[in-house]
Amino acid sequence: MSSAYLRGLKKSLTGNLEARLVFLCNFEVEHTWAHNYVGLPMPKLSSAPATVQRMEELGALLAGSGDVICLGAPLDPGFKQYAADLGFRLPTELVVPKGKPGASTGERILASPDTLRRLAALADGRTYLMPMGASATEQKVSESTGLPLAAPDSDTMERVNGKIYGRRLVEELGIRPVPGECCETVDELTAAVRRGIEEGKPLIVKESYGVSGKGLIVLDTPVKAERLLRMARQRTARTGSRAIHVVVERFLAKKCDLNYQFTIDRAGGIHFDFVKEAQTADGVHLGHVMPTRLSATHLAELEDTARRVGKRLHTDGLFGVVGVDAILGADDTLYPVLEINARLNMSSYQGPPTERFLSSGAALAKHYVLDLEAPVPFHEIESVLGPLAPRGPADAGAVITCFGTVNAEADRRPPFEGRLYTMLFAQDRDALAALDAEVRDALSAVPPIQGIR
Template sequence: MGDPGAEFVLLCNFEAERAWGTGAVGLPAIPSMTAARPALAMEELGVCLAAQGDELLLGRPLDASFRAYLRSAGIAAPAGITVEGPGIVETADRVPSDARALARLRAAAERGAYLLPMGSTEQTRQIATLTGLRYAAAEPAVAARVNSKIYARRLVEEVGLQAVPGVCCESVEDLAMALAIEPFEPLIVKDAYGVSGRGLMRLDSPARARRLLEMVRRRAQRTGDDRLHVVVERFLPKMCDLFYQFTVARDGTVALDTVLETLLDDGVPQGNTARSPWADKHRAEIEECAVRIGRQVHRDGYHGVVGVDALCGADGTLYPVLEINARLNLPTYQLPVMQDRHASGLTYALSRQYTLRLRHAPSFEHLHTSLSPALTPDPDGAHAVLSCFAPLNALAEQARDGRTFPGRLYTAMFAPDPDSLARLELRMRHSLYALTGERHPNKLGATPCMTP
């Protein structure tokens, strides 16, 4: 990294937290494969980050019409290396047993290419070792440590940043003490390796806190294991959620990449805006925090991209670290397209995830036709870009006997001014209604913003 002419093989392993969390004991939960399929399909987002000459590892090939669309949108659709294997198995886990994929990767290694995973795990490190690809990421053990929310809370205390009131819990009794606050205040309990709303519980009453503690104690008695890996934090009224990304070079240099406002729907990220009033107000403070955090994680052995979730309290106080994501993040994949549009004068942008209820799996041609009012540039240049296609139909097998299935659509919208952006987002919603018959694909309205 740092070599502008370097060739990369991208591996977008969006389920890296599952690997890092192996052995960690979190909140009681029922595993669900329905959550895994869309996350695996999200690896297609790598098309937006890849440069000309890069390659992208995929569990299924890019749709030919989607590839043609990317090129028409000015996105360098990378060469795809399709890895054979079952649909519910991560691409990283399939590679070692796919001889054709290994041969392609070894050929890339002979050209001096790097393997760039979304998150560094033992599986991704093994792929680099098997193929001879140079490894453009920190070592897996370091990544696993830095990505823990327990690590993040302790780092905040160590470097003297403003912390959300709370504690780390590494045993059942730690949790009992954390929940025994008087008088009771609403709390958030988070798994050390939870992500995107998974492994998170809000406790609004003492009764709910007691029920959680009872469940955790019963599990500990059943398993004979008293360990726990969660953080408990006070629920704070807020103005907004923020996200910022910085890059830690191998020599420890820290560079702030972007500051965004995060759009949430029931605690789950649904998109980002940039240059919001709150992001602007706290940008200098965030840049200072990024340097302090970056220096600390570098001392602990990490280099690469870091994304941090932050919160702006109702009183205007910045809490600069809710969690540290020592990996590529969803906005990481959107930034190259945003920066390209910004350079052409489309300085306002909005990235959004829409969740659609579908009865049939639409082809990309049908999707493109349905959304053409938003995808076709206005006279002022305003237009939307589709970031990937596979997550839309990842759960299509559920569409039986008249049932619908949820599909994820990832978009980015660009315009020269906030009014134009608002009109564009409205056209996108009208187009989605024409596609699905639903007036509210999700709860959030249009939010004007500016790219960095």
């Protein structure tokens, strides 16, 4: 039987507990949404596209045995057996033929007549395409196969996922905002940055469709601020356009970052799913810890915010999973909406493992960055982490949730970077820290691993 978490998603997204979902976990969707918007005038850093695409394997532990997952490469046989031994019933794999370099799994589906036929054969009235977020690519897959989306259309999802949209929604609803403002022209950016710098506090400038530390710059000196504005003016001189789509936020001293999720069903009903403490560094997501140490007052405020934001999103045509980033300030002031991610998010994929192994105690979801000299076979990872795995439901231990990202960059000249996604379960946070150290020590014994971050 699939997890209660998954059954709840199916009920909310399709109205049918027994629906079959075809997962297309397009972690790169923000890059597609960003195409129509002008970002920061900076060189675009590589987003490790091979690694990002292989993150689609995180969907294997979310999906149930009756579901299907579309993948650019098959799951490792050793990982599949490992997951089965832990009690997970994995979905059917639909491996998409290789296409042009850099193409997403969705783009490769559209370029493969055979894959389109195989997906079309699944259309039976109870089977839905479940993207992480719908862009024009996923909508075209839906239209080409007859599989209805278990998500809103791509125009709706693009519109409600911009940071500018989110700030304006917060202002409209009278929710306590993170101090800042929206900028849609270079003149507005110039005024906002200079106002902020005069206050003497660092500023964070974010592209409306940036994600996980990409499309973000910290301005902590007047020199950096003027450099950014000069680059914006130079681009305007080159292109003749003064457009830019960013938000400028004041830096806040904080106790912790938060991430909470709620689900809007098709009729507009809202279910508060969970809240976790988010671990970040320089704007980059590193992991989640749960449960949080929030007060009952703060939890009630988050639940009320979810209800209000969810109602407003549904008015704008949205249903489905919504992840919200929030901040608990150093003075205990709660800023309940920093960003709205109206799509599946990293926390969404952690539902079934959490349900299976966390009955009490604490959990930490994180990835380990591995500096590798050569590809690592799964059995080498399992041989050192196997003794740390839970022995059964509700037991403590370390669970591998995605292995494909470890060797995703193996075609590069070594050393190359791999990521091992995990969830750790223990009786409390101190025990989590000890288990984290054990995992690091164990991984350091694997010969191709030259370093762990």
